[in-house]
Amino acid sequence: MPPRTTCWDLEPHTSAKHLILRRYLQAWLPIMTRWNGRVLYIDGFAGPGIYRTGEEGSPIIALKEAIHHTAQIRSQVVFLFIEADPARLEVLKQQIATLQVPSNFKVQCLLGRFDEHLTQVLDFVKEQKRNLAPTFAFVDPFGFSHTPFSLIKRLMQNDKCEVLITFMYEAINRFLSHPDQPANYDSLFGCQDWREASSVEDPQARKKFVHDLYLRQLQVSAAVTYVRSFEMIDPGNRTEYFLFFGTKSYDAVKKMKEAMWKADESGRFQFADTTDMNQSLLFGTTPDFNDLKSRIVSKFRGSQVTVDDVERFVVIETPYRETHFKQQVLKLMESATPPELRIITRTGQNRRGTFPSGTVIEVL
Known part of the structure; x- marks a missing residue:
């Protein structure tokens, strides 16, 4: 339920989300401003920019990341902070007024x-x-109203657009059968297929159905090239929400995964990569390299492939990062007795245990 006060307490799951946002913006801002004269950051549910006990809200986090970034951003950065509550918007303006905003930043509340x-x-x-x-675009509602899928689809039809969407599964699931909600849910999902979920009695099967439907809508209906989803799990092992990240950039997927793995290094939160609900992975402080090896072998056994193909598989089709597979998996497979992979051609200096781009391997 949305808070009724102008400012409210910062919940642990929100703190986790903000850490992911911060980590990703650290990577996104220098890349996008290096090659573009103007970029746009949208916070669709901005709030007051501060919590009851002084913690920073998402608009201030974004602004400060841009202001203090070591890359010294020279492009124009436009910040659109949208908030429906007048009192909260006023507090946000007051918070922004305390910052020294560079002349190449344009802030609209x-x-x-x-x-x-x-x-x-x-x-x-x-x-x-x-x-x-x-x-x-950071789309972070309290519930599920006023986030029509048609608008997400329209936004993502533009080149170089990315979204990070908070999908409030707990609230969505609670009202699935409510007689007042069909029109809202039709808008949220961009279709009527969600109606089948109310007849799914098993809680995990229902969660998978709802999650997979929204994921499929992003992939197919909105034609988003790359979509990853991450589950936020509360201390009672219940799903608070999913984060859906959509982009057309392969490099952006790598940066978001980096943000997720780094965010979880604190050990304070539980995240899971749930893009494939049949092979979800709970993030830990150390990747499960045995699991990653199993996935690579299952995909490529008996095939000759480039290391670049293996990387794309790891990044796009598994929860792991591009930094997780060469030294930690392939090197051990090459040195195993008997060997578990064979080098067909190795580019560069042909040193054992190295896998430069263009190297061709056969998974045995």
């Missing part, structure tokens, strides 16, 4: 709903026959 303001932005871009600037 907009009163109103996320869907209404983003529609106006996209309509304006269309009317002007322009392209939307490279955009990162």
Whole structure:
């Protein structure tokens, strides 16, 4: 349930989400501003920018990451902070006023709903026959209202757009059978297929159905090239929410995975990569290299493939990172007795235990 006060206590699961956001922006900002003269950051449910006991909210986190970034950002960065509550928006403005915002940063605090303001932005871009600037949209509602799938789809039709969506599964599941919600759910999912979920009695099967439907809508209906999902698990081992990350950039997937693995190094939170609910993985402080090896062998046994193909498989089809498989898996497979992989051609200096780009291996 949304808080009724202007400021409220920071929940642990929100703190975890903010840590992921911070980590990702540290990577996203220098990359996007290096190659683009103007970029756009949207916080669709900005809030007051501060919690009751002084912790920073997501708008202030984003601004500070840009202001203090070691890359010394020179491109124009436009921040759109959207908030429906007038009192919260006023507090946010007060928080922003305490910062020394560079002249190449443009900050707009907009009163109103996320869907209404983003529609106006996209309509304006269309009317002007322009392209939307490279955009990162943080869509972080308390529940599931005013986040129509049609708008997410429309946003992602633009090049160089990325979204990080909080999908409030606990609230969505609670109201699946409520007679007042069908229109809201039709809008949220962009289809009526969700209605089948109410007849799924097993809780885990229902969760998988709902999760997979939204994932499929992003992949198929919105044609998002790469979609990853991450589950936030509360201390009672219940699903608080899913984070869905959508992008057209392979490198962005790598940076988001880096953010997720680094965020979990603290051990304070439980995340799971749930892109494939049949092979979900609970993040830990150390990757499960035996599991990764099993996945690689299952995919490539008997095949000759490049190391680059293995990397793409690891990044796109597993929860692991591109830094997790060469020294920790392939090197041990090469030196095993008997060997578990064979080098067909090795680029570079042909040193045993190294796997430069272009190297061809056979998984035995």
